[in-house]
Amino acid sequence: MNTVLITGTSSGYGLETARLFQAQGWNVIATMRQPRPGLLPEGVRMLPLDVTDADSIAAAIAAAGPVDVLVNNAGIGVVGAFEATPMAHIRKVFETNTFGTMAMVQAVIPQMRARRSGVIVNVTSSVTLAPMPLAAAYTASKQAIEGFTGSLAHEMAAFGVRVKLVEPGYAPTTRFAANTDIPVADLIPAEYADFVGPIFAAFANPPLTTRESDVAEAVLRAATAPGDQLRHPAGPDALALAAA
Template sequence: MKTILITGCSSGYGLETARLFHAKGWNVVATMRTPQAEIMLAGDRLRVLPLDVTQSASIAQALDLAGPIDVLVNNAGIGLFGAFEATPMGIVREIFETNTFGTMAMTQAVLPQFRARRSGLVINLTSTATMAPFPLVAAYTASKTAIEGFTESLALELADFGVRIKLVEPGYGPSTRFAANGVERMQGLIPDPYMAYAQSVFAAFGAATAVTTETAVAEAVWHAANDPAATLRYPAGDDAIALAQAR
């Protein structure tokens, strides 16, 4: 029976992925900054642990409590909409601390046990913003594009140890809390000169018919975790699949 540790399980993709793997018979370690056991399905193969991926002590404690794992899913992330001109560099750094450095720190922390066992899999969630340019998400896109390059390079250096690393690339997920989770930090990030353009962008997003659901992402993670092929990228969602095919 395999064990998977998933970051960012309080809602959205992380929560749905934890539920799917638990339903499929895996041991699941669902982590989040503020544990909410009540949002998870009950089960003796499920543990909910506190984890802040921006804090090294929190990472060490969570991995110690989790014990040996077979798969790490780096899902924890922060969303951001706004004109880059109006985005303070402090907020840009905050986005990178979670989306980029948090993913790197979690990966680095599990590699010793994976390398010693000569097995293990890391799955990093990025975004279709890395496939095609999207406006008003420049800092967010940069944080996720960094993980694409990180994963591509790391896949090569880990191969000789039997350790694999993969990417799941979700599309636009209007049913997630991407924007809601960042409402406070996004205040004032669309100043008047950008307002008309931003409204047209939001209207286009609202009219999108091909989108990504939490279920589609969870299924893509399941596929990546169980696919023995050397595939690096797994688009998740109808819009993501269409973009990947176009790319």
């Protein structure tokens, strides 16, 4: 039975991805900062993991045992005017979305390289396909992972390890805007009032949206499909952007 370790499974894409892999017969290791009993189906193993903490990463990898597929899903969002976003928070976004992903990859490469097999799936965002306003720091953190993943895919191919990207579209049901320490209102200066109105209206009624199940299915395809396809857009909006 293949083992998948998924980060950021407390809600949203990660939670749905853990459920799907388990339903497909995988040995699922679902990680989050504070595991909650009963959150996931029976048989899914939950481990505490903070991707910004080296000791936490080492402990989780040691407890997990051999990992066939790593899914880097953990992330935090930030919505607001860039000029009003504190640098401390921008660094926090990068620590989780960018450096946390890189640290997890570094932790699993030795075992995958030694076995000459394995898959690494990094979850980014459709903002890497079409950057949107009020998300400059978040977009930068995800664009960094796009470039990192493309380069790493070449590096790891020599050892039989595949590296993939999943690019989710906009899913209103996720906690993207809520998963931050700073209320959105605090990041919108009064001078931006006329600018942000139409943008938030568009967020509330997007023409196309992504379901959490769309992302979970894309992750499963990326993890199991043969070949070297790097990018896997998830959801009708992301697919439309990728085709444009």
